[in-house]
Amino acid sequence: MSSQPTGGSRVSLKDVKKAFGDNVVLQGIDLEIPAGQFLSIVGKSGCGKSTLLRLMIGLDSVTAGVLDAPALKEQAARIVFQEPRLLPWASVKDNVAVGLGEGQSGQAADQQAAAILDEVGLKGREGLWPSQLSGGMRQRVALARALVSQPTLLALDEPLGALDALTRIDMQALLEGVWQDLGFTALMVTHDVGEAVALGDRVILIDHGQVVLDLAVDLPRPRKRGTPEFAALEGQILDKLFGDDPRAREAH
Amino acid sequence: MAATASEGPLSRALPWLVPLALIILWQVSSSLGWLPPNILPAPTAVLQAAWLKLQDGSLVDNLGVSFARAMSGLIIGGAIGFSLGLLNGLSKRAEMLLDPTLQMIRNIPHLALIPLVIIWFGIGESARLFLVALGVFFPIYLNTLHGVRNVDPQLIEMGRIYGMNNRTLFLKVILPGALPSIFVGLRFALGVMWLTLIVAETIAANSGIGHMAMAAREFMQTDIVVLSIVIYAILGKLADSATRALERKFLAWNPAYAKV
Ligand SMILES: Nc1ncnc2c1ncn2[C@@H]1O[C@H](COP(=O)(O)OP(=O)(O)OP(=O)(O)O)[C@@H](O)[C@H]1O
Ligand SMILES: [Mg+2]
Numbered sequence: 001m002s003s004q005p006t007g008g009s010r011v012s013l014k015d016v017k018k019a020f021g022d023n024v025v026l027q028g029i030d031l032e033i034p035a036g037q038f039l040s041i042v043g044k045s046g047c048g049k050s051t052l053l054r055l056m057i058g059l060d061s062v063t064a065g066v067l068d069a070p071a072l073k074e075q076a077a078r079i080v081f082q083e084p085r086l087l088p089w090a091s092v093k094d095n096v097a098v099g100l101g102e103g104q105s106g107q108a109a110d111q112q113a114a115a116i117l118d119e120v121g122l123k124g125r126e127g128l129w130p131s132q133l134s135g136g137m138r139q140r141v142a143l144a145r146a147l148v149s150q151p152t153l154l155a156l157d158e159p160l161g162a163l164d165a166l167t168r169i170d171m172q173a174l175l176e177g178v179w180q181d182l183g184f185t186a187l188m189v190t191h192d193v194g195e196a197v198a199l200g201d202r203v204i205l206i207d208h209g210q211v212v213l214d215l216a217v218d219l220p221r222p223r224k225r226g227t228p229e230f231a232a233l234e235g236q237i238l239d240k241l242f243g244d245d246p247r248a249r250e251a252h
Numbered sequence: 253m254a255a256t257a258s259e260g261p262l263s264r265a266l267p268w269l270v271p272l273a274l275i276i277l278w279q280v281s282s283s284l285g286w287l288p289p290n291i292l293p294a295p296t297a298v299l300q301a302a303w304l305k306l307q308d309g310s311l312v313d314n315l316g317v318s319f320a321r322a323m324s325g326l327i328i329g330g331a332i333g334f335s336l337g338l339l340n341g342l343s344k345r346a347e348m349l350l351d352p353t354l355q356m357i358r359n360i361p362h363l364a365l366i367p368l369v370i371i372w373f374g375i376g377e378s379a380r381l382f383l384v385a386l387g388v389f390f391p392i393y394l395n396t397l398h399g400v401r402n403v404d405p406q407l408i409e410m411g412r413i414y415g416m417n418n419r420t421l422f423l424k425v426i427l428p429g430a431l432p433s434i435f436v437g438l439r440f441a442l443g444v445m446w447l448t449l450i451v452a453e454t455i456a457a458n459s460g461i462g463h464m465a466m467a468a469r470e471f472m473q474t475d476i477v478v479l480s481i482v483i484y485a486i487l488g489k490l491a492d493s494a495t496r497a498l499e500r501k502f503l504a505w506n507p508a509y510a511k512v
Contacts, residue, residue: 085410089428089505129505
């Protein structure tokens with residue numbers, strides 16, 4: 001019993017601007033994200049990545065410009081944060097059920113929850129409390145909660161940022177597998193350029209509120225880091241990110 | 253906590269050794285006549301008094317009266333404190349309106365009101381109920397307010413994103429999040445509850461354990477006085493154990509309360 005493909009939905013932004021009071025965070029954003037694409041978003045801290053993500057799934061509204069995303073009208077957009085934000089007093093299964101929304105319970109709901117938990121590799125852990133899980137497993141529960149209602153658009157805001165390096169590698173593979181199985185459109189913010197290239201069909205770089213680099217990643221999956229093609233893409237992004245500052249690049 | 257303490261029967265008996273030794277010392281001192289019975293009666297004398305009071309039914313009657321008083325005061329004061337704590341925790345405006353006044357009143361020791369309470373209510377049942385209710389009100393109010401205020405805002409945002417309405421948000425996120433703090437309040441409240449009841453029954457009552465002790469004092473029945481003290485101790489311990497059991501049931505998700 002595993003989850004059926006849900007398919008993705010497109011997102012389109014035309015000359016989008018977002019300001020908080022006088023603080024203009026995003027400006028002149030033009031993006032066409034086709035259904036089912038995995039988009040990685042990178043950029044320095046504070047450049048507006050989270051803000052862009054929140055706009056695209058309807059948690060914030062644009063100050064100017066046009067944002068068109070069918071998933072918003074169908075309430076089929078979900079988000080996963082860096083912190084899993086699980087209810088500590090609810091079992092794994094009940095936490096996933098939160099994703100089904102009001103008044104969804106009974107056998108059908110149980111089956112959906114079980115299927116998605118199977119999909120993220122948590123079969124048999126339904127009854128545990130979040131405090132009994134590792135960080136990686138908690139984030140899987142958060143992913144299952146976001147996916148249980150079969151969204152066509154999934155935003156991920158540094159979803160693996162709090163995990164240790166080894167768990168990250170596991171979770172990247174899991175994320176890629178789930179995305180390939182279900183087919184939703186994925187928008188992932190990350191600090192890790194390697195991760196952006198490993199997972200994205202496309203990587204965009206935000207700087208000073210604008211898209212300064214829009215790069216297609218045409219490598220076969222699953223991708224191997226350390227190949228010359230992979231390294232070249234990484235290098236291109238890092239160059240743009242840090243300009244000519246060799247020390248900053250070295251540190252990355 | 254001793255890291256090396258094992259789970260054997262010896263370590264389980266350990267906490268009881270000192271009390272047991274004290275009781276034996278007490279019994280021996282009484283039997284040898286070092287402790288005159290009009291100062292402190294022997295443990296066996298206290299047990300004998302308990303047996304007598306049990307047989308004539310007065311112990312059970314007084315116990316019932318005290319227990320009912322404690323519980324009614326707890327329920328009344330606790331319910332008001334809980335409701336106001338929720339109200340002020342959920343509504344900033346209500347908090348601004350009510351909390352400063354409550355914080356001011358909180359600084360008055362409630363037992364200082366006894367003379368006034370006697371003038372208002374006489375020495376009847378309502379006076380004692382008022383004092384107990386007032387005493388338990390504050391710990392419950394303060395800790396409920398604190399618990400609601402400190403629910404993780406990220407969880408609340410998560411609930412909203414997943415479309416929870418206010419009712420569901422309250423029942424699934426805010427109330428469970430505030431529960432550990434509410435239990436802290438309940439424990440404090442239980443302590444205040446017994447203390448207030450002892451004082452109230454000792455000063456003005458014609459039934460209850462406190463009255464039993466005061467009546468015995470007039471006739472220098474030290475065994476019954478000591479019996480009353482022991483009963484209060486047992487009641488306090490029982491209330492505490494009951495709270496612990498509730499905590500273990502309702503806070504099982506929290507590693508700090510999980511059954512060891
Ligand atoms: N709700 C808000 N109100 C006011 N200003 C905000 C708000 N949210 C974000 N900002 C501002 O927008 C700018 C971009 O913030 P954002 O969180 O999008 O950055 P980020 O790229 O996600 O950074 P990080 O990598 O550190 O997460 C910051 O200057 C921040 O102060
Ligand atoms: Mg961010």
